[in-house]
Amino acid sequence: MFSSERPSQSDWRPSQRQGYQPTPRPFVQEDTIRSAEIQVERKLFILTLKENPRGRFLRITEEAGTKRNTIIIPITGLQDFQHVVNEMLKAAETLPAPSPDEVPGDSIGNR
Numbered sequence: 001m002f003s004s005e006r007p008s009q010s011d012w013r014p015s016q017r018q019g020y021q022p023t024p025r026p027f028v029q030e031d032t033i034r035s036a037e038i039q040v041e042r043k044l045f046i047l048t049l050k051e052n053p054r055g056r057f058l059r060i061t062e063e064a065g066t067k068r069n070t071i072i073i074p075i076t077g078l079q080d081f082q083h084v085v086n087e088m089l090k091a092a093e094t095l096p097a098p099s100p101d102e103v104p105g106d107s108i109g110n111r
Contacts, residue, residue: 028052 033049033056046061056075061068073081 028054 030050030052033051035046035048038045038047042064044063046059046063048059048061050057050059058073058075058078058081059070060073061070
């Protein structure tokens with residue numbers, strides 16, 4: 001390989017980076033205050049109110065098959081989050097329901 005050529009993606013290995021050491025995150029003790037689960041179609045939502053030394057927060061985890069997504073909302077933002085969700089519910093109630101032939105897959109467009 002010439003000095004002006006770059007290695008291809010398949011030739012690159014993380015171990016080739018000089019001095020690369022992933023920094024492990026320190027363990028943070030989290031206490032669970034309350035937890036609830038909601039099954040919606042093929043998805044399971046797990047809502048967990050937790051507390052750690054930095055404060056309280058709501059962790060919302062979505063599990064669908066082998067996929068998992070999580071968002072964390074600090075307690076200081078929960079009222080704003082609730083307000084926005086309530087506004088979305090009001091908007092959804094004012095719209096006519098789509099007919100089944102207009103929506104492929106589940107209610108959010110997954111196939």
